[in-house]
Amino acid sequence: MSRWWRSTIRVRLTLLYAIAFLFAGLVLIALMYIYFGQSLEQHAARRAATTEQLAADFVGETGHDNGKVKQLHEALRVQFQQDRDDTMRAMIAWSLASLAVVGLLAGGLGWLLAGRALHPLQRVIATARRVADRSLHERIALTGPDDEIKDLADTFDAMLERLDRSFDGQRRFVANASHELRTPLTINRTLIQVALDAPDTPESTQRLGATLLEVNERNERLIDGLLVLATSDAQLTEHSRVDLADLAHQTVDLSGDAARDARVDIRTSLTPAPVTGDPVLLERLVHNLIDNAVRYNLTEDGWVSITTGTTDGHGYLTVANTGPAIPLDEVSGLFEPFRRLAATDRLIDPHVAPPDRGAGLGLSIVRSVAHAHHGHVHARPRPDGGLTIHVRIPTTPPANGAADKTPTGRRADQ
Template identity: 40%
Template sequence: MRLTLLYGLLFVISGAVLLTITYLLVNRPTNTVLVSRRGGSGAPGDAGVHMYTRDEVPGAVDSFAHAQQQQAVRQHAAEMQHLLTQSGIALAIMSVIAIGLGWIVAGRVLRPLRTITTTVQRISAHNVHERLAVEGPGDELKDLADTVDGLLGRLEAALDSHKRFVANAAHELRTPLTVEHALLEESLIDREATVDSFRSNFERLLTLSEQQARLLESLLTLSGSERGLDRREPLDLAELTDNVLLGSRKEAERHNLRVESHTHPAGLWGDDALVERLVANLVDNAMGYNVPDGWVTVVTGVRGGCAFVRVSNTGPRIPPTGVSRLFEPFQRIGRKADNGHHGLGLSIVRSIAAAHDATLNAHARAQGGLVVEVGFPLRTTAPPLPHAPYATQAPYAPYAQNQPPTPVTEPYDAGPRSLSAASE
């Protein structure tokens, strides 16, 4: 209805302006007089039609011309009145026709929108695979439909990922609960149980409880990082990394690993708890998936306009095509869950990197192990705007085998790097 009224109003205004211009042009007064002579003395120019201005009319024909002019003025006024009346009637008729045509055209224009609206209202979580699939020329409506189809595609992928995440989380939680139930049942039905057996079962129960607590903490961290950042403060990546390495010293000794660090100041804006968790997860992953007498190298610094942290480690060989899968939730090398790892470490790294607008790069070493580098935007004088909630993960770009990370193009001198230089 609004489109029809708009079309009709525009037509009426345009028609009225056109009639006004026509009326003014036709009603313009003239100052010329035409005099027709017949016969004459035969002198050149005596016979025929002559055109005079009002001041040049000969006296002999002035009175007659004046009378004719008055008659012409009255006739012209009558014709203009008739023209105005007929034009008004024509404008009214065409306005009605224009409103009818506007209604039809508006319906045809809005028909694809109604189709899009009906289809989108029908789509739910059960049939999110459906698409609008609008056909036709590449106009604005086609672009709108394609945009909605792209949105539905991303929504379907997000729902599938959410379903897999919930299923994996339920499986990870159900397994220790089943073991706990079995241990408690064993303690109840074993009439010959001793204090030592009870103590052994309680120790296993305590270990399972600690693993579940770590799993829940990781899930909460993953969920919190995916909501975005509420605050940003100036951080030094080298200071956070040194704190993490200091706390991981006992873990490195327990695994008999050599840890080498080259930490250089690198300022950024971010959440200190989340960035420290990112570095801790990288170091923990490098130590947990390693080999006896292996090594871990941690480097921080500024390069290529970004503050970066890179963690390299020895370990089992990883297919280059399987590196990206490690950054998905509950993905582990060999799918072993008895070592306390739940496969959430690198997925949390990916979410925290996305919350800080950082780039994430990784590649598998040819000799075994992994190299992961996260590049944060370098700290400027003013903090960036708060990060809005998002639904996408950090951009992941796998390295080419044994090639330097893509976001970094300038040479970097970190001093002696015997371990990484000899191994990469």
């Protein structure tokens, strides 16, 4: 349906105004019809009485035949009634025709008045769209009468002010956390490595040091994942042309050793899939998908299928893998932060030590990065086990900053 005929507030106000005008006009016509009908009835009765009196006087003075005079009087009375009925029909016809014409004019006038009254609301909507697409620093600052629309604009400005302070605080927290959390872990890793490199370090201490390094590495990955998750949830600051096929090819090259060690065959069908976005975040999205597909797989005859391409103005990346069977009702929950399959389900190495397990942020980051790029993700379990994960990102971001309207499925974090 076109925008002109969309059921907007302006259309509804115009229709309500036109209906109220037509209803008031019909009531006025009905009242006028009753009034004129009674007035004409009384006028016809007076004329008939006057004519009868004149006829009686004429008969008395001239001696003419009274029967003919009565016939003439009755003919005049019928003519008076016919004139009354014709006048009433003409009046109702012209009144309805005039009401229809004036009703159309009133509808047009109502459309103009409704547009003028709702113009401040359009300003609120336009500002909200710009804020969603750019930054939270802009304000509506609506001027005019102190009415409901100005109250709405002021409330929206107050909400933007609170959100702006909140996001500024979040950005400062991310920056501080990046320094405060990484620094001690880097120091710990350096100290442990120095201790392990000492030639006289006992074997038991070396085993303890190796375990501590694994724990330290896992904490570094956890902090890195949390920081990326916080960054991907924020507004994008960089928009570059990125090809998902190139990112997938690079990630496959980097994951080749891990896939061979896990005895997982990687199959690719990569066609150009250019999109616009943050190259670092998109690279992390592709890496997380392929890394999870390799990690959660079978110990024998496992495979990962990677496909890229474009369709309907979107670049897409599809990653499918063999692996443990996942119930359909658990797929959406696996996409929440810190949600993952049990340790025994990481089938490439079911005896892996807990410190080497993922933090459960992989596909949470994938979903956040996709949404930040106005895209969506969808996951469905394969009948033979494993998942098929499909990511779609617009080739060009929407001009108004609106998110992709395509229905989305909540993804699962393997």
